[in-house]
Every structure is written in C-alpha cells, then in structure tokens.
Amino acid sequence: MTDDAIVVDDLRVVRGGREVIPGLSMTVPRGEIVGLLGPSGGGKSTLMRAVVGVQVVASGTVTVLGEAAGSPALRRRVGYLTQAPSVYADLTVRENVRYLARVVGADAAAAERAIAAVDLTDHADARAGALSGGQLSRAGLACTLVGDPDVLVLDEPTVGLDPVLRRDLWRIFRGLAADGRTLLVSSHVMDEAVRCDRLVLLRAGRVLSDSTLPGLLERTGTTDAESAFLALVDADDGRAVDPPPEGYRGRHAGEGS
Amino acid sequence: MNARITLATAARILRQLRGDHRTVALMLVVPCVLLGLLAWLYADSPVDVFDSVGPALLGVFPLVVMFIVTSIATLRERTSGTLERLLTTPLGKGDLMLGYALAFGVMALVQAVVASAFAVWVCGLGVAGPLWLLVVIAVVDAVLGTALGLLASGFARTEFQAVQFMPAFVLPQFLLCGLIVPRDRMPGVLEAVSDVLPLSYAVDAMKDVATRTDPLGDVLPSLGVMLVWIVVALVLGSLTLRRRTP
Ligand SMILES: Nc1ncnc2c1ncn2[C@@H]1O[C@H](COP(=O)(O)OP(=O)(O)OP(=O)(O)O)[C@@H](O)[C@H]1O
Numbered sequence: 001m002t003d004d005a006i007v008v009d010d011l012r013v014v015r016g017g018r019e020v021i022p023g024l025s026m027t028v029p030r031g032e033i034v035g036l037l038g039p040s041g042g043g044k045s046t047l048m049r050a051v052v053g054v055q056v057v058a059s060g061t062v063t064v065l066g067e068a069a070g071s072p073a074l075r076r077r078v079g080y081l082t083q084a085p086s087v088y089a090d091l092t093v094r095e096n097v098r099y100l101a102r103v104v105g106a107d108a109a110a111a112e113r114a115i116a117a118v119d120l121t122d123h124a125d126a127r128a129g130a131l132s133g134g135q136l137s138r139a140g141l142a143c144t145l146v147g148d149p150d151v152l153v154l155d156e157p158t159v160g161l162d163p164v165l166r167r168d169l170w171r172i173f174r175g176l177a178a179d180g181r182t183l184l185v186s187s188h189v190m191d192e193a194v195r196c197d198r199l200v201l202l203r204a205g206r207v208l209s210d211s212t213l214p215g216l217l218e219r220t221g222t223t224d225a226e227s228a229f230l231a232l233v234d235a236d237d238g239r240a241v242d243p244p245p246e247g248y249r250g251r252h253a254g255e256g257s
Numbered sequence: 258m259n260a261r262i263t264l265a266t267a268a269r270i271l272r273q274l275r276g277d278h279r280t281v282a283l284m285l286v287v288p289c290v291l292l293g294l295l296a297w298l299y300a301d302s303p304v305d306v307f308d309s310v311g312p313a314l315l316g317v318f319p320l321v322v323m324f325i326v327t328s329i330a331t332l333r334e335r336t337s338g339t340l341e342r343l344l345t346t347p348l349g350k351g352d353l354m355l356g357y358a359l360a361f362g363v364m365a366l367v368q369a370v371v372a373s374a375f376a377v378w379v380c381g382l383g384v385a386g387p388l389w390l391l392v393v394i395a396v397v398d399a400v401l402g403t404a405l406g407l408l409a410s411g412f413a414r415t416e417f418q419a420v421q422f423m424p425a426f427v428l429p430q431f432l433l434c435g436l437i438v439p440r441d442r443m444p445g446v447l448e449a450v451s452d453v454l455p456l457s458y459a460v461d462a463m464k465d466v467a468t469r470t471d472p473l474g475d476v477l478p479s480l481g482v483m484l485v486w487i488v489v490a491l492v493l494g495s496l497t498l499r500r501r502t503p
C-alpha cells in the first residue's frame with residue numbers, strides 16, 4: 001500500500017492509429033488536488049479515461065487505490081466527470097442526479113446535497129436541455145459528486161463558469177481534499193493552477209513538468225503559470241526562451257499579484 | 258447485475274419518454290392510423306382481407322417501433338457521454354440491457370392495448386381467440402424489437418447508420434414474415450430463412466389468435482422462439498458493449 005491514490009506506469013495509448021500517449025508515468029498522492037494542464041489535444045482526456053478504466057490501453061498499467069483501473073471494486077470509489085456534459089437533456093437536473101445516486105447506491109438526500117453544492121437548487125426542476133452551458137456542466141458535476149467517491153477525476157469541471165462560481169467549486173474541491181479525497185482535475189484556465197497542490201503539464205502525451213506551482217515557477221524563472229507553461233513548451237520545441245515583449249510581461253506581472 | 262440499478266435505469270428511460278409527449282403520441286397513434294387506413298382500404302373488398310392482414314400488422318408495429326426508438330436512444334447515450342460515465346459506475350452491462358427491455362416493455366404494453374382495442378372495436382377486426390393473448394404477444398414482440406435495437410446500435414457509429422439499420426434489420430423480416438406471400442408458398446430457401454427470423458413467429462402467433470378459438474397450444478411455441486431470440490440478442494448486445502473503447 002502506497003500513499004499514492006493513482007499510479008500510472010509507462011502508459012501507452014493509441015487512438016485512431018496515432019500514438020496519443022507514448023509512455024507516461026505519473027502519480028497522484030492521496031488527499032491532494034493535482035491539476036492536469038496542457039494544450040488542446042495533449043492527451044488530458046485520454047489519460048483521465050485510462051484512469052477511470054474506459055480507455056483501451058496499448059501497454060503499461062494504471063493503478064487506482066491499489067487496484068487496476070476500471071476494476072469492479074473501484075466503480076463505487078471513483079467518480080468521473082466527462083469533458084462533454086454527460087447529462088440526459090430530456091430529464092430535469094434532479095432526475096439526472098437522482099438516477100446517478102441510485103446507480104451508485106446513494107440516497108435522495110445525497111442528491112439534494114450534490115445539487116446544492118453546485119448551486120443548482122433553484123434550477124433543480126429545470127430540464128437539463130434548457131440549461132445554460134455552465135449550468136449544464138454543473139449538473140454533470142453534481143452527478144459525479146453524488147456518490148461521494150474517494151477519487152474524483154474531473155475533466156474540465158469549471159469550463160465556461162464565471163469567477164464566483166469557479167471559486168465556489170474550488171472551495172468544494174478543497175474541502176473534498178481536506179476530507180482525504182483525491183482529485184485529478186484538468187483545466188485550460190491557467191490561473192486555476194494556483195488552487196492545485198501539484199501541477200502536471202501534459203503535451204503530446206508526455207509529462208513536461210510535474211511539480212508544485214512554486215517549484216514550476218522557480219524552475220522556469222517565471223511569475224505565473226501561463227508564462228511558465230509557455231516557457232516549457234518553447235523549451236520543449238528546442239527554441240530559445242525569449243524574454244516576452246515588455247507590454248506582455250507587464251500585463252502578466254500585474255495580474256499575478 | 259443488480260435489481261436496484263436495473264429498475265432505476267428502466268424508470269429513468271420511462272421518465273425520458275414521458276417528457277417527450279410527441280414521441281409517446283406517435284408511438285400510440287401511428288399504429289392506430291395505419292390499422293384504420295388498412296381497414297378502410299379493404300372496406301369494399303368482397304372477402305374480409307382485413308381480418309387476415311390486420312393481425313399480422315399488429316405483430317409488425319411493436320417490433321419496428323421499438324427497434325427504431327431503442328437504437329436511436331442507445332446511440333444517443335453513446336454519443337452524449339452518458340454511457341461513458343455510466344460504464345465507470347457499478348452499473349452492469351446487463352442492467353442497461355434489461356433496463357431498456359423493461360422500459361420499452363411497459364411502453365409496448367400501452368401501445369398493444371391501444372392498438373388492439375382500436376383494431377377490434379373501431380376497425381371491426383374479427384378475433385376468434387382471447388384478446389389478452391394479442392396483448393401478450395405484442396409485448397413480447399416489442400421487447401424483441403428492443404433487444405434487436407440494442408444489438409444493432411452496437412454496430413452503429415452515427416445516427417445515420419442507426420436509422421439505416423431499420424431497413425437493413427427489419428425490412429427483410431417484414432418481406433419474409435408471411436404478410437406479403439404466405440410462408441408455405443415461398444421458394445424453399447426463403448421459407449427456411451423465414452423459419453429462423455423472429456418476426457415470422459410474431460406474425461404467426463397473431464394470426465393464430467385471430468383465427469382459432471383456442472390458440473394457446475399454437476402460440477406458446479412461437480412465443481418460445483421469440484423469447485430465445487430476445488435472450489440471444491441481449492446477450493450478444495452486452496458482449497458487443499465494451500467498457501473500454503479506443
Ligand atoms: N475518439 C477518438 N478517436 C481517435 N483519436 C482521438 C479520439 N479522441 C481523441 N483523439 C486524439 O487523441 C489526442 C488526445 O486527445 P485528448 O482528448 O486526450 O486531448 P485533451 O488534452 O483532452 O484536449 P482538450 O484540451 O482539447 O480537451 C488528440 O490528438 C486527438 O486527436
């Protein structure tokens with residue numbers, strides 16, 4: 001038994017005839033929030049699919065809570081939020097969450113709590129198809145939270161949400177981590193990096209960096225996650241890391257505070 | 258597999274249908290309109306053709322309608338990501354299959370009662386055997402359509418393909434079920450094929466109920482064949498449904 005909730009060892013994934021993940025190893029410590037960042041098409045969703053056990057893998061192993069990813073014992077303990085809002089558009093929010101609750105063996109009260117947690121109580125009886133994009137993705141998140149899983153794999157849970165909601169959701173995530181839950185969260189929004197315990201930068205299926213944010217900033221000599229990320233990508237391309245144009249750097253320096 | 262999850266899944270599918278009033282109305286009204294049209298078509302013919310074609314149609318509707326509805330519904334689950342999420346939960350593949358079969362079985366019961374009542378009392382279809390047996394056959398027939406739809410949708414990658422499976426899976430059965438040419442007057446090879454296809458047994462069973470006062474002995478073997486098909490299709494369907502996808 002290790003202290004790592006998720007262990008990925010030399011994972012190789014081929015999708016559509018292309019090697020999307022060419023041999024990736026990483027770990028997610030128990031009780032931490034690990035942010036998965038990286039360019040579009042970098043393999044974040046593919047890696048997450050492998051962790052929840054719905055991705056055909058070419059070789060390598062993924063272990064979650066000491067069991068092989070996707071094994072029956074894990075299905076109650078791992079919660080997955082797909083990148084596409086996977087809710088039934090012709091059911092209400094409440095009906096969606098209650099259905100998932102019954103599938104994972106939670107009760108109606110848990111469903112109400114999950115709906116409240118994503119701030120959708122006012123819209124609980126609205127048909128999911130009639131929700132806004134952000135509301136829809138929160139409805140999907142409620143379906144993931146309802147089973148109170150030990151490991152949460154969340155594929156872009158905060159996409160399209162306003163800063164207030166994002167902050168509220170991150171408070172929930174932080175609370176879950178404080179309770180010993182483990183979270184693997186992918187994001188495009190670099191300022192969310194601040195909220196993670198560790199950051200994994202993924203590019204073309206490879207780990208460009210796996211460290212804490214301060215560690216990342218120190219290594220790249222930058223002041224925020226976005227510039228650190230750009231610096232790593234440039235270095236990866238073998239390009240010299242040019243100092244950014246003055247105005248650009250100034251804008252980011254201002255934002256970082 | 259788990260009874261709680263199977264029932265929750267069936268209830269969820271019925272809720273989805275209930276929210277879609279137009280689909281429910283179409284499922285109930287279209288068979289009646291077609292039966293009415295057919296009765297009208299033969300209204301002036303000297304022999305009572307409707308009495309021989311009507312029961313066969315009662316055997317065709319449930320299978321065709323449930324096949325289409327099921328294959329579209331499950332394809333939607335695949336493409337929307339809801340299936341991907343479900344497959345990471347304790348839900349078993351059998352729970353999903355049986356959930357669909359149960360939900361559409363309930364829909365079929367309503368459809369069968371409405372269509373049979375309309376055929377007998379409005380269109381004047383002569384039925385020698387018991388009416389409840391018509392409804393039982395229609396329900397088994399509909400579950401068969403659902404099971405075949407689940408199986409077919411496993412092979413469909415797009416909505417267009419799913420819709421094309423209707424003519425591909427169902428029309429050959431329709432041509433060979435004995436409605437157009439009686440089965441014993443078909444060329445030998447086609448008769449043999451017809452003897453395997455499940456819709457033939459649904460149509461035979463319906464005809465038996467319509468023409469015999471005590472049809473149970475003839476109907477039970479046909480129902481048996483349909484049940485075997487249901488089990489085979491559901492098992493093959495769960496085998497083609499993979500938790501892991503490329
Ligand atoms: N269903 C699929 N079939 C074949 N290839 C796929 C499929 N889905 C994704 N890919 C390929 O796998 C690679 C990684 O995709 P993935 O969805 O994991 O990226 P991502 O990092 O999640 O991107 P984004 O940030 O845009 O969501 C891409 O090159 C993509 O083209």
Ligand SMILES: [Mg+2]
Nearest residue numbers: 044045046083
């Ligand atoms: Mg993605």
